[in-house]
């Protein structure tokens with residue numbers, strides 16, 4: 016089920032090369048719905064589907080809205096003389112942007128070298144239909160040349176061989192998680208957060224997780240050759256990604272899986288009333304956790320994304336922002352409560368509207384009474400063009416009427432247009448420094464529109480430390496400290512003297528059944544039963560209807576669990592913290608073992624009843640029962656970075672040619688490998704094995720690679736997902752070609768197949784990479800000897816009914 020969801024998501028992500036694609040997707044979805052409606056009403060049509068050429072042209076959606084234009088002209092969001100460029104840019108398709116993931120690690124540098132040398136350099140002065148294609152542009156404000164912008168119109172991709180090759184390459188590398196298709200502006204918030212490896216970071220509205228992924232990369236950022244640096248799985252830093260939408264939480268699970276982090280947790284809460292995480296202090300007293308960094312990338316009207324969400328033009332109105340302002344303020348308010356003094360919070364939206372941007376910030380600055388200040392965003396990213404935040408704006412209703420004072424509002428609008436949306440007074444303008452926020456307009460550097468504010472907490476915020484002020488004369492709440500305006504809260508003192516605010520919904524959350532269900536996951540089954548039995552005399556707790564999937568439990572194993580000694584002895588593991596291993600089942604054979612960093616374990620253990628945990632832990636071992644192997648588990652690629660530093664046995668070095676041999680088919684015979692590798696393998700019995708490419712021994716590549724495999728009686732195999740194999744092979748100068756691609760290229764099943772590489776390129780189709788039926792073969796300019804053996808081997812597999820093909 017998840018793979019279907021993910022595939023659908025990735026299809027959406029990867030097909031939106033520009034406006035045309037997005038438009039077509041929307042129209043196609045509608046057509047799909049109409050088809051299923053017809054089917055429901057029995058209107059089955061026997062007529063065949065029209066062919067591609069017979070289809071009527073898609074109706075283009077309008078890219079204008081009178082109210083939108085009047086509203087933003089009244090707001091003066093665009094400097095004098097730039098309106099036409101602004102609106103023209105908004106109507107143009109958004110160029111594709113991507114970043115190489117992994118942040119500063121050597122593998123990213125290798126991939127960058129490959130992209131530039133193999134693809135970008137070949138796109139200089141390329142002409143299609145008389146137009147010179149814009150060469151890829153490096154985003155100047157993104158560190159280490161790791162983010163790029165491309166004008167890849169579909170039409171051009173079809174007609175230009177180099178672009179087609181680049182497109183396929185990008186799709187494949189995105190599938191393997193080594194590059195991330197992400198809007199340029201969406202890359203900004205994590206960059207200005209300055210995340211350090213020891214930081215505890217909260218992403219309040221995280222799904223689908225592109226920014227969360229960036230934050231995790233930063234937490235683990237180093238120049239280490241392995242994706243997760245060797246000591247980081249024990250570090251105190253962690254990232255918590257939260258979203259109130261249960262389904263979107265699962266999208267995030269897939270988005271960040273590739274990052275191989277044991278320091279990441281996904282939770283499913285309403286961010287505006289999220290409970291505090293509890294952690295024990297040195298004396299074992301439970302204290303509320305305060306975060307070093309928080310990202311509040313809040314839900315917004317999204318009119319900065321009109322370039323890719325074309326249908327939003329028609330739906331735009333001034334009212335939406337008014338509604339969202341309150342939720343955004345509540346989320347920001349809660350974020351500031353959860354931030355440590357000295358910590359930083361980034362507030363961002365993809366909205367152009369000051370009501371969702373500066374008005375939210377100004378409202379919180381007013382409320383925080385000097386305990387929070389804005390930090391200049393512009394100075395953080397040299398090369399990024401933008402405008403300072405606005406200090407004044409207009410309050411305009413859906414009917415396009417302007418109000419300058421809350422008192423002027425008719426009764427019908429008083430509930431929608433809150434006093435907090437109005438601009439600051441002259442005195443407040445001086446204090447707030449709203450110009451330190453950053454607005455990015457589409458025409459500045461051919462992006463979407465975006466807003467970012469960076470806040471620093473100087474002291475605890477007053478609504479946490481002080482009782483609510485009321486106006487004694489009339490019993491009204493002072494607007495400057497009116498928490499009700501922001502969230503419907505009750506003040507309540509706690510033992511630790513930290514956050515004293517408990518929102519209505521937090522109370523509801525804490526009181527409801529989640530406690531019973533989640534706690535059940537952590538406690539041994541027997542004591543769990545006792546608890547449930549002892550409750551049976553009292554009336555059943557009121558159950559709140561819960562949506563979403565019921566998660567499997569998270570159960571940590573103990574070091575004396577019988578599952579552990581065979582694993583420890585097989586790999587001769589040294590100093591491995593086995594008490595950080597967890598399983599996700601209570602009964603039957605344990606299929607997978609996951610690893611959680613100490614802080615993640617502690618967060619789970621002390622908060623299991625307070626939060627809905629969706630995912631945590633990195634899979635590091637998977638069951639692989641074999642009568643000839645004393646250890647019933649094998650390593651898995653996504654977690655090998657954590658295990659590898661502790662393994663003192665069953666690790667062998669291999670050369671680049673060996674990698675090509677290992678990854679290009681399912682079970683290469685031992686004689687296909689180099690003599691050195693064959694010798695190293697000789698001492699080992701069958702079972703899981705770790706292959707290491709060490710650039711100090713073979714200098715062909717700069718980065719180390721740690722690969723999971725299995726040693727059989729006369730062959731070896733890798734345990735690496737197909738798309739990742741493609742990535743490693745490309746780094747080695749080889750390329751994975753699937754059976755689907757071979758079929759399309761009409762190649763015979765003989766050795767000639769791997770030599771006609773240009774034919775293969777021409778017909779390569781990215782979706783084949785997802786087809787589990789695809790049998791990979793390899794094409795390579797280098798290592799001809801290895802290649803010949805490979806061809807021999809591929810033939811051999813094909814002829815052998817026993818071995819089968821992936």
Ligand SMILES: C[S@@+](CC[C@H](N)C(=O)[O-])C[C@H]1O[C@@H](n2cnc3c(N)ncnc32)[C@H](O)[C@@H]1O
Nearest residue numbers: 220221222223224225226259260285286312314
């Ligand atoms: C702008 S999107 C976040 C995009 C995300 N940061 C990223 O870069 O991929 C806003 C998210 O907020 C979530 N959301 C809406 N209301 C929320 C709430 N009250 N608490 C937490 N998340 C909420 C939505 O489900 C949506 O996923």
